[in-house]
Amino acid sequence: MSIRGIGVSPGSVYGPAVVVTTALITPPGERSDDPAAVESAVAEALESVAADMEARAARAEEHAKPVLEATAMMARDPGLVFAVGSFAADGHGPVDALYLAVEQYCALLAGLDAYMAERQTDLRDVFQRAAARLLGRPAPGVPEFDEPSIIVALDLAPADTATLNPERVLGIVTEAGGVTSHTAILAAQLGIPAVVRATGVLSASPETLGLDGATGEVVVNPDAGVAAVLGARNEHRLALQAVAQGPGATRDGHRVQILANIGTVDDAQRAAKADVEGSGLFRTEFLFLERTSAPTVEEQTATYTAVFEAFAGRKVVVRTLDAGADKPLAFADLGAEDNPALGVRGLRLQRERDDLLTDQLTALARAREATGAEVWVMAPMVATAEEAAWFAARCRDAGLPTAGTMVEVPAAAIRSGHLLAACDFASIGTNDLSQYLFAADRMNGALAHLLSGWQPALWELIVATVRGAEGKPVGICGEVGGDPLLALVAAGAGVSSLSMAVGKVGSVKVSLARHDLDTCRAMLDAVLASTGPEQARAAVVDLLDAEVAELLA
Amino acid sequence: MPSRDVTIASASGLHARPANLFVQTVNGLGLRVTIQKEGRPPVDARSMLGVMTLGAKHGEVVTLAANGDGAEAALDTLVAFLSIDHDQPAA
Numbered sequence: 001m002s003i004r005g006i007g008v009s010p011g012s013v014y015g016p017a018v019v020v021t022t023a024l025i026t027p028p029g030e031r032s033d034d035p036a037a038v039e040s041a042v043a044e045a046l047e048s049v050a051a052d053m054e055a056r057a058a059r060a061e062e063h064a065k066p067v068l069e070a071t072a073m074m075a076r077d078p079g080l081v082f083a084v085g086s087f088a089a090d091g092h093g094p095v096d097a098l099y100l101a102v103e104q105y106c107a108l109l110a111g112l113d114a115y116m117a118e119r120q121t122d123l124r125d126v127f128q129r130a131a132a133r134l135l136g137r138p139a140p141g142v143p144e145f146d147e148p149s150i151i152v153a154l155d156l157a158p159a160d161t162a163t164l165n166p167e168r169v170l171g172i173v174t175e176a177g178g179v180t181s182h183t184a185i186l187a188a189q190l191g192i193p194a195v196v197r198a199t200g201v202l203s204a205s206p207e208t209l210g211l212d213g214a215t216g217e218v219v220v221n222p223d224a225g226v227a228a229v230l231g232a233r234n235e236h237r238l239a240l241q242a243v244a245q246g247p248g249a250t251r252d253g254h255r256v257q258i259l260a261n262i263g264t265v266d267d268a269q270r271a272a273k274a275d276v277e278g279s280g281l282f283r284t285e286f287l288f289l290e291r292t293s294a295p296t297v298e299e300q301t302a303t304y305t306a307v308f309e310a311f312a313g314r315k316v317v318v319r320t321l322d323a324g325a326d327k328p329l330a331f332a333d334l335g336a337e338d339n340p341a342l343g344v345r346g347l348r349l350q351r352e353r354d355d356l357l358t359d360q361l362t363a364l365a366r367a368r369e370a371t372g373a374e375v376w377v378m379a380p381m382v383a384t385a386e387e388a389a390w391f392a393a394r395c396r397d398a399g400l401p402t403a404g405t406m407v408e409v410p411a412a413a414i415r416s417g418h419l420l421a422a423c424d425f426a427s428i429g430t431n432d433l434s435q436y437l438f439a440a441d442r443m444n445g446a447l448a449h450l451l452s453g454w455q456p457a458l459w460e461l462i463v464a465t466v467r468g469a470e471g472k473p474v475g476i477c478g479e480v481g482g483d484p485l486l487a488l489v490a491a492g493a494g495v496s497s498l499s500m501a502v503g504k505v506g507s508v509k510v511s512l513a514r515h516d517l518d519t520c521r522a523m524l525d526a527v528l529a530s531t532g533p534e535q536a537r538a539a540v541v542d543l544l545d546a547e548v549a550e551l552l553a
Numbered sequence: 554m555p556s557r558d559v560t561i562a563s564a565s566g567l568h569a570r571p572a573n574l575f576v577q578t579v580n581g582l583g584l585r586v587t588i589q590k591e592g593r594p595p596v597d598a599r600s601m602l603g604v605m606t607l608g609a610k611h612g613e614v615v616t617l618a619a620n621g622d623g624a625e626a627a628l629d630t631l632v633a634f635l636s637i638d639h640d641q642p643a644a
Contacts, residue, residue, distance in 0.1 A: 079600025108606035115569055116605060123602075292570045293640045330565055331640070 003198045005173070007216035008184035010484075010507045010552070011193030012234040013171040014227040017206040018145045020153035020160065021138050025131040027100075030093030038088035042098050043081050045130040050075035052129075052139075061266050066290075067122075074119075075126045080105070095131050102127040115290075115330055150209045152201055156183045166190040171211050173198050173218055178448060179479055187213075188482065188501030189267060214484075214507060214552045237551050241506040244513040245275050248498070250491055254517040257497035258505055259315070261477060268307040271502045275509075278315030278374070280427065280499025281477040282307060284360070288321055292330045294356055300363035301370075308373035315374045317427060317475070317499070319406065320360055322346050322380035332356060341435065341442075346381025346406075347391060361398035368400065378404040378427055382419065383411045389422035407474075408432035413461040416468030426469060427499075430478030434458055453480040454533035459489065459524065466494040475499060484511035484552045485540055489527055492520030507552055514545040555625050556618040559632045564640040566610035571639040576601045578634055582627045589616045598631075 032038050053072035057065045074080070083101035092100060106120040128140045141160045142151060150171040151164070161183065172194040177183050179196070187194035193213030201209075201218055210219040210230045214237075219226050248258035259280030260271035271279065287295045287303060295303075308316055323329050324345020332353045337343035350357040361377070368375040379391040382405040395403035404425035407413050413433065420426055430453060431442060437457060440447040458480075466474045475497035480486045482500030484507040490498060491512060498508060526539035541553050563571040579586050579598045587595035588604060595618065596603035609615050615635070619627050 073601055077600050077602045078597050079603035082597060082600070105602050105606060108608075112606070112608055113568075119605070292565045292568055330568070 001204055001220040003201055003204075003218040003220065005195040005198030005201075005216045005218055006179060007194075007213045008179055008196050009172075009187040009192060009194040009501070009503045010214040010237070011171070011191075011503075012210070012212040012214070012230040012237070013150065013193050014210040014222060014230050015170040015208065016145075016147060016149045017152050017209045018143060018149040019202065019205075020142050020151060020156065021132075021140050024140075025095070025128055025135065025137070027096040028093070030096055031091050032088070032093045033091065035085070035088035035091075038092070038094045038097055039081065039085045041094045041134060042084045042088075042130065045094075045098075045133040046075045046081065046126070048133060049126060049129045062264075070119075071122050071125060074122055075130065080126075094134050098127055098130060098134070113330075115292075115328075150211065152206060152209065153183075154202065155181065156186075161186050164190075166192055171195075171209070171213065173201055173209060173211055175199060175202055185501065188503040189261075189270070191503035233551060236547075237507070237510070240510045240514075240547070240551070244506070244509040247277055248509050248512055250512050250515055250517045250520060252516045252518075254491065254520075256487070256491050256495065256512055257315075257475070258509055259317070259475070259477075259497055259499040260502045260505065261481075261499050262307070265303060265306045265310075268310040272310040272314075274502045274505055276314075276502065276505055277497075278311055278317075279307075280315075280317050280475050280481070280497055282316055282318045284319060284321055285323060285327060288323060288329055289327060294329075294331050294359065297359050297363045297366075300360060301366045304364055304367035305370050308367050308371040308375065311373060312371065313373075315376060317376040317378060317404070317477075318364060320347075320350060320377065320379055321356060324349050324381075346408075347379040347387055348381060350379065351387075351390070357394065358398075361395060361400060365399040374402075375400065376402040376404060376425060378406050378425070380406045380429070381408060381432075382406055383409040385415060385418035385421060388412075388419040392422045392424075407465050408436065410437050410461060413465045414468075416465040416474075417470060418468075420469050420472050423472075425473040425475070426465060427475045427477050428462060428465060428495075430458065430462075430476060430480040433461060433478070437461060449533070452533040453478075453483060453486050454527070454536045456528055456530050456532070456536055459493065459527050459536075462490070462495070463493050463524070463528070473497065482508060484508050484548070485537070485544070487511055488515055488520045489523050489540060491515075491517065492522070492524035511548055511552060514548050519543055554618050554620050555628055556616055557628045557632050558614050558616050559635045560614050561609050561611055562636050562638045564611055564638055566613070567604055567607060567615075567635075568640075569605075572601065572604045574639055575631075575634060576604055578631065582623075582630065584619050584621055584624060584627050586617060586619045586627065586631065589618070591616075 050072045053068050057068035084097045087097035087100045109116045109120050132139045148168050148170050152173045155174050155176040172187050174196045177196040198218045204220045206220045210222040248256045257277045259278050260276045261281040262268045262279050263283040264286050377395050377400050382388050388405040392403035402424050404423045407426050408429040434451045435442045438450040440450040473496040477499040481498040482504035487508045523540045527536040530536035586598040588598040589595035
């Protein structure tokens with residue numbers, strides 16, 4: 001049985017399947033006349049969940065520890081056991097008493113602010129884990145497994161992926177999720193082959209699986225022949241990648257810088273080991289989210305220094321704080337908005353809270369000084385030339401010589417020449433640019449077809465941005481940047497760098513190395529002449545090198 | 554039972570980080586302590602969930618109560634703790 005999903009991280013693999021339990025436990029409505037026994041059974045289950053979470057926290061990477069430790073602390077909360085006791089006294093059985101206790105706290109948390117409301121997710125996760133123990137069912141999440149395996153799930157939660165050991169995960173297949181889902185982004189970062197939207201893979205109860213993370217093909221219980229083909233295809237791809245190392249370039253030597261997207265110090269250290277020319281998007285939000293006060297200049301300097309040291313001698317493009325009503329900060333809350341994606345976010349928030357930007361630029365300048373790194377700094381959500389000039393001046397005042405602008409708003413793309421008058425470079429964030437160009441919410445799965453990177457209208461704006469830049473560097477740092485076929489269209493459009501999840505670097509380099517710049521230009525023309533994304537992709541596939549077409553398309 | 558009234562000094566109230574630090578401090582004392590907002594039943598101050606869902610904001614008064622040996626000294630410690638703004642990084 002073969003299923004066609006969406007490939008989100010290239011590589012073809014074959015191996016045993018490990019199915020992640022996602023069936024949610026609902027309260028069975030049981031009664032008990034022994035409240036003391038109910039309370040102690042629940043307390044024991046909660047304690048074992050807490051111990052398990054602490055053990056996972058000890059093994060997890062730095063960024064994942066707080067989530068797991070917070071879950072452990074909730075499971076051990078005396079207030080939770082106390083509430084269980086009172087529901088047990090009313091005659092409820094253990095799972096019901098715990099459910100009612102958890103939901104009672106969730107109702108209270110929901111009435112508080114956004115930060116507190118999110119803690120409901122942690123608390124309900126505690127319920128699922130403890131209830132599974134009480135009922136003798138497998139714990140939700142990824143089960144323990146011995147031999148390297150392919151993980152199959154409806155979708156993976158952050159708590160699941162936080163503890164995955166990339167060396168033991170051959171591949172990931174999910175039924176849900178999309179190209180921008182948490183699972184897709186993480187798999188591509190770790191270089192684990194992955195396919196999302198593989199409808200029907202769970203109900204097929206696979207024992208073994210084959211998957212191709214480039215084409216999106218998933219084979220359930222493949223025979224030896226299929227497994228061998230997948231293996232051969234992977235060997236072939238690796239062989240092509242082996243000869244496409246070093247700086248990114250087309251076959252005829254037209255340079256396109258290949259860079260990695262990063263968001264934490266861990267990411268930076270992992271990506272810096274790869275064959276990339278630097279980072280084209282260092283997201284700095286992780287320093288600011290999920291906390292009640294802004295990070296100090298000293299804390300920020302230490303983090304930026306660690307990232308710049310990882311990329312010593314290479315370029316790092318830093319995006320300043322991109323927060324707003326959709327990614328709220330407890331210490332910079334400007335109030336709820338009806339349309340957060342269209343509200344005070346990105347540079348707009350930075351101008352409201354100048355103190356935050358001052359601290360960030362000061363820390364970046366100090367870290368740059370300490371490491372001698374090639375630091376480029378850019379602002380998110382820039383719409384006008386005035387905004388771009390204001391930001392560039394702030395960077396230069398802080399001692400940061402290379403200042404740029406993101407292009408995510410159609411107005412910025414159309415007027416890129418005016419925006420770049422005061423800036424040194426631009427970087428196109430294709431995910432947001434698509435959202436604003438098509439008036440289609442990125443979070444709404446039903447609108448995914450409008451947000452395809454193959455939309456000809458998106459390419460009209462990319463072409464306009466490059467034309468207006470008049471030779472200043474214009475990079476792409478959205479999903480488009482990591483697609484081996486769209487990378488060719490980007491090269492044809494004159495885009496000077498592509499920044500992507502590090503797992504996609506190999507395929508993109510191979511794809512560029514097998515095509516001439518003239519072919520890339522012909523591909524761009526074909527996209528612009530198309531009436532829609534399917535036709536655009538088909539036209540580019542027609543022009544592809546045969547080997548690349550077989551392996552990547 | 555000894556008790557004290559104290560005004561919450563932290564800018565974000567008894568919110569995530571201050572609440573966490575407060576609960577840790579209480580647990581370090583080894584005494585049963587309750588915390589109460591006016592008009593609401595007292596909650597176990599060793600419970601993060603209880604303290605967070607109290608929803609005590611900056612400038613609001615809470616009542617702390619404790620029993621047993623060292624209750625007076627313990628309450629003094631906790632009053633001092635809540636009188637500091639834990640959202641401001643230490644200088």
